[in-house]
Structures are given as structure tokens and as C-alpha cells.
Amino acid sequence: MENIATKVKITKASSSKLSSVDFSNLTFGKVFTDHMMVCDYKDGSWQTPEIVPYGPLQMYPSAKVFHYGQAVFEGMKAYKDDEDKVWLFRPEQNFERINKSSKRLAIPEFPKGHFFNGLEELLKLDKEWIQKGFGNSMYLRPFVIATEPGVSASTSSEYKFMILCSPAQSYYSGEVRVKVSEDYSRAADGGVGFAKAAGNYGAQFFPTDIANSEGYQQIIWTDANTHEYLEEAGTMNLFFRIGDKLVTAPISDRILDGVTRKSIIDLAKDANIDVEIRRIKVAELIEAANAGELKEIFGSGTATVVTPILGFGYKGEKYELPKIEDSYAKSFKDQLLKIQYNQAEDKFGWRYEVK
Known part of the structure; x- marks a missing residue:
């Protein structure tokens, strides 16, 4: 799979939370790694992707995602084999689908190079969070939200694309x-x-x-x-x-x-x-x-x-x-x-x- 070269700006966390995590007792989607990917859409184009320490966002309460629901997401996983190699499973399908979802909600489609290069840099940075063994994985949550402030009923002119990483075990347990x-x-x-x-x-x-x-x-x-x-x-x-x-x-x-x-x-x-x-x-x-x-x-x-x-x-x-x-x-x-x-x-x- 070839991707257009994309520069990714990286700001590393000052310290890691890794040692404080009990990987044998994870609640799905509650624990997040040290970093996240962020990329803003403004002035008609997607900007340089950034990897930054995981943390809260600062947004206006009038951001359009809160009022008109322009928000789409994906679900992916990364896996680690016995030789410490990290693998994704059919990631191009997720890339294509998030853009298909975006198009339906009038959100600008995300560039392929931004997606894959940003995701790979993020996974390399937080590689130690991925545990080996069947059932263990890194759940990945790419998503896009409308961030332009304003409550007029119209599409946003600004968006934020992000990827979060959450170590995971089996999603459902017990009888269903x-x-x-x-x-x-x-x-x-x-x-x-x-x-x-x-x-x-x-x-x-x-x-x-x-x-x-x-x-x-x-x-x-x-x-x-x-x-x-x-x-x-x-x-x-x-x-x-x-x-x-x-x-x-x-x-x-x-x-x-x-x-x-x-x-x-x-x-x-x-x-x-x-x-x-x-x-x-x-x-x-x-x-x-x-x-x-x-x-x-x-x-x-x-x-x-x-x-x-x-x-x-x-x-x-x-x-x-x-x-x-x-x-x-x-x-x-x-x-x-x-x-x-x-x-x-x-x-x-x-x-x-x-x-």
C-alpha cells in the first residue's frame, strides 16, 4: 500500500502512564495511551497532522458538533505478534469507510497520507501499550467532529480529525x-x-x-x-x-x-x-x-x-x-x-x- 508522504509533527508526553495500567483488568474503552493524533481542517484544507500527549480539548460550546451532530468515527485494532511486530487488519477498508461516512454528513474527506502516516507514527510511539496474546489488542478510534463555533443550521467550515488508542481485551464477556x-x-x-x-x-x-x-x-x-x-x-x-x-x-x-x-x-x-x-x-x-x-x-x-x-x-x-x-x-x-x-x-x- 503506497501512501503520499505526509509530514507528521510529534510532541511527546513528558512521562508515560504505562506502568500504572493493570492490563489484566481492563474495561473496554476506558484507558487511553500517552498520545493521540490531531489534525484540523480550516481555510479549506486539512493541516499538518500532529501527535500530541493525550488530554482534554478546548472547544467553544457553540461548536457545531454539539448542535447539529456532524460527527463520524471508525473502529480498528492493532495487534502484536510473538516477535513484537505490530499489525493492522485491513486498514484501508476503515480509511475508505470513514471517508464514505464523512461524505454522507458533508464532512471533507481526509487525505490518505495523513491517515496512514499519522496512524503509524502514533502506533510506533505507543507500541509498548500493545500487549501480546489472543484477545489482547489496541483498539483505535479515528473520528471527525465539526468545530466551527456558531449555531446556524449549516455545515461547519472547520473540523478536527483525531485518533485515540485504547488497550483492549475481549469486548463481550459472559453469555449473550x-x-x-x-x-x-x-x-x-x-x-x-x-x-x-x-x-x-x-x-x-x-x-x-x-x-x-x-x-x-x-x-x-x-x-x-x-x-x-x-x-x-x-x-x-x-x-x-x-x-x-x-x-x-x-x-x-x-x-x-x-x-x-x-x-x-x-x-x-x-x-x-x-x-x-x-x-x-x-x-x-x-x-x-x-x-x-x-x-x-x-x-x-x-x-x-x-x-x-x-x-x-x-x-x-x-x-x-x-x-x-x-x-x-x-x-x-x-x-x-x-x-x-x-x-x-x-x-x-x-x-x-x-x-
Whole structure:
């Protein structure tokens, strides 16, 4: 992957917080490394990327992000292998997607050289924060916010692009069961569901809280028009194993084009598993469960990698999935982790070394 040379200004932290972190007891997204990347858009162009000590921002309360929600983000991970080499997993997909999200929210697209050179310099500076071993990683949060002061209902003329680094372990722990939504939707046709817009996630908290109170960890969203079709689960794309077929919903302007999702589809096809990318009705899911043909449901995403779902609820009924030995979810997760941690052949060319 070739990137246009981009100068990155670096200001190192005076001291490191590394020794104070308990890496065996991390809460996802709560601990951040010593540095962050910052780049401002002003006067019609993106400025020189900077790496600075992690810390608070100074912004006007009238900054447009607070009033009109021009904010998009990405989720990525960096991994360290047994030889202390640092790897990214399909980072160009994240770069392309954050610009796709930005375009939908009328945010200027970010230059490729700024993104990759800034990210690599940041990771090299905070390399010691990346722990070895399956499940350990560095979660990366690129995001863009509108910073121009003013409450007029119009696009901003100033933006801030940033990348934060947070050491991570496994995202979900324990058993995961989901509630199929009968009333709420994550996104609608013609909207911003395909984009990683901050508002998409803010709007899902209330119905998710309701599901949590009923004993479910997440929601399976259904389509906004009829609530008959299954779409995503919380922050994850979804897969259903019906018989030995693997079924997943097609991407659309409502469904996020997940990097892990498309990787699982490629792994399944490579293993000669029958993959169907099509719309799936709630009624089909229940029929398959009642007939004993629904063998697995699992979610996929950068933070989660692959998360098995043990059961689901719909219209007051609860459905439990069988425990099986030849789990697709377990196999895909193992294959992905081995590629990500440089422990297996990367026949797809997904690994990207940070040199």
C-alpha cells in the first residue's frame, strides 16, 4: 500500500502512564495511551497532522458538533505478534469507510497520507501499550467532529480529525442473548445507517436499555418499514446458521458494511460453506428454531470479532440455541485471530505491518 508522504509533527508526553495500567483488568474503552493524533481542517484544507500527549480539548460550546451532530468515527485494532511486530487488519477498508461516512454528513474527506502516516507514527510511539496474546489488542478510534463555533443550521467550515488508542481485551464477556425488536429501528431507507455516524449509536441506547432490563444483552434490529426483516444486532453485523447454510443480510443504506463481516464471508466461501446474502424474515428465524434447524447466531465486528449468541426473544417468547461441537463462530474467530496475530498464512492479503 503506497501512501503520499505526509509530514507528521510529534510532541511527546513528558512521562508515560504505562506502568500504572493493570492490563489484566481492563474495561473496554476506558484507558487511553500517552498520545493521540490531531489534525484540523480550516481555510479549506486539512493541516499538518500532529501527535500530541493525550488530554482534554478546548472547544467553544457553540461548536457545531454539539448542535447539529456532524460527527463520524471508525473502529480498528492493532495487534502484536510473538516477535513484537505490530499489525493492522485491513486498514484501508476503515480509511475508505470513514471517508464514505464523512461524505454522507458533508464532512471533507481526509487525505490518505495523513491517515496512514499519522496512524503509524502514533502506533510506533505507543507500541509498548500493545500487549501480546489472543484477545489482547489496541483498539483505535479515528473520528471527525465539526468545530466551527456558531449555531446556524449549516455545515461547519472547520473540523478536527483525531485518533485515540485504547488497550483492549475481549469486548463481550459472559453469555449473550438478544431481543428481536418489534417497535424500534436502527436506521431507515435513505438515511445514514450505512455510515458510522455518532447519532446512529446515540439513538440505540434507549431501546437497548429496555432490552437490558428484560435480561437481554443486545437488540436485533428489524427494518423500519415492516419490522419483518432482521438487520443488525447493536454494534454487530449478524450471521445465522440454518442447517449448514450461513445466512447474512445484504448491506444497504441501513446496514453497516462491516470489515469483519466481509472477512467472514470470504473465509466461509474459502471453506466451501454455502453462504446466502439475502434478507431474512423474523418468521423464518422462528420457524428454523422450532424445527431445530437454527444451529447458530453470531455477531461480528471490530471490537467483538465474533460473538456467539445463545438465544433470542420475540413477542414474549424465548428461544435457546443448541450447543454444537462444529461451531462456525468458533472456527471463524480462531481463523481471524490467527491471521490478525500473524500466526497463520494470510492468503487474502489482509495484514498490514506497521514498520
